[in-house]
Amino acid sequence: MRELVILGTASQVPTRTRNHNGYFLRWEREGLLFDPGEGTQRQMIHAGVSASKITRICLTHVHGDHCFGLPGVLSRMVLDGVAHPVHLHYPASGGDVVRALVSLATPGLDLHLHPHGTAGPIADGIEVEPLRHRIEAFGYRVVEPDGRTFLPPLLEAAGITGPDVGLLQREGRLGPVRLEDVSVHRPGLRFGFVMDTGVCDGAFALADGADLLVAESTFSNDDAALADQYLHLTAGQAGALAGSGGAGSLVLTHFSSRYDDVGLLAAQARGTAGATTVIAASDLDHIPFPSRRG
Template sequence: MRELIVLGTASQVPTRTRNHNGYLLRWDGEGLLFDPGEGTQRQMIHAGVAASSITRICLTHVHGDHCFGLPGVLARMAVDGVAHPVHLHFPASGEEVVRALVGLAGPGIDLRLVPHGAPGEVADGLAVVPLHHRVETYGYRLTEPDGRTLVPERLAAAGLSGPAVGRLQREGRVGAVRLEDVSVPRPGQRFALVMDTAPCPGAEELAEGTDLLVTECTFADEDADLAAAYRHLTAGQAGALAGRGAARTLVLTHFSARYPDTTGLAAQARARAGRATVLAAADLDRVALPRRRAVGAGRG
């Protein structure tokens, strides 16, 4: 299963209907929790998310609305007896804050700290890219390698079945039959999370060719001066990011409390998002990754 579970959509100040940040990405056997703000543990209960499903926690930066829920989440994992290792990724400059938050949670789980201070891959398929905020901030990108899908009719015509098929997938050839003879390309899926940032090359890189792009949308276009001052995105800038990157689905979040209704923000983003489907997230929304791109379709 691959889906995004939105645990919170508020920026600095939560509201009656919006919790602080929190996003759980279910990606096959992994559960990646991004930016658990205050109240995330309770939101997990409302969303039906078990603490045991979390395998990685990824912090974009150490502002409180993106990390103050960490102690509660870790303590809950300990209470629930989570036995598997949990990797905690975060910007290296925030290590003092992260260690303090981890210390509040106490022991009880196999937590492995993974600081990063430069762009690059931090786990298989998971990469970080620097953004432009008031403190060191990184976005995350999860990429599935391209592969191939077997075509049953071609396998039958080639006389392959049972163990021979497994061997073909492992070795790429069985006798005169090559893997590409009995399969079609399968484009890998791509997910990216872009949080607090002004427009920058890193945000563009993260958005490029994504199937599901989650991005902050703190301010409306008419408040562009505020966005620039605090190094955040406007709705239109978020939409343009998706449009230039040929993203397929854009999920807007991290809304300022000054906008009780996000309809206008979604409209501003949609006007610049190209062919992307644009969703203004609400707390506890679930968003499935789009179906795979058609074979031969470009990424932008």
């Protein structure tokens, strides 16, 4: 099962209807919690996300609205008796802040710290790219391995049925029949996560080919000067990011409290997103992963 659960969508200042950041990605056997801001533990209860399902926590950077909920989440995992290892990924330059936050949590969790400082893989199927913010920040990409999709008419013509189909998939060949003779390439699903950043190469790399892209949309196009000053994206820039990378769906979030109606931001993003589907996230949304393309 793959699903994105929105735990919070506010930027620096929460509102009556928007909590600080928090995003939970169900990715088959993995449960990845991104950027848990204040109140994430409570939001998890409202959203039906069990702390026991978290296997990894990924921080883009150590500004408070992206990490101050960490001690509460870790403590809840201890309270719930989580016994499996939990991996915490974060920019190396934020190590002092991360260790301070971890020290506030109830001890007893099998927690493994994984700082990173350069682009590239950080775990099986997970990669990072540098973003352009006021402190060191990285976005995340979660990738499913490419595979093959069998074509039933070709299997039938080759006389391959039942257990032999699985054998062909494992071995790559069954007698004279090769796997590629009866199947087509199936690209793996991709998830991109882009938080606080100005426009940069890393953000475009994360958006490239994403089936589902989460991107901050802190400011409207009319406030582009503020976005440039604080190194955030406008809605139009977020849309262009998704459109240029051919993303299937774009989830906008991290909204400034100055906007009561984020429909305006969604409309601006749609204006630059091309064929990408644009969703303005609300707290506690459950967003199914889009259907496989191709």
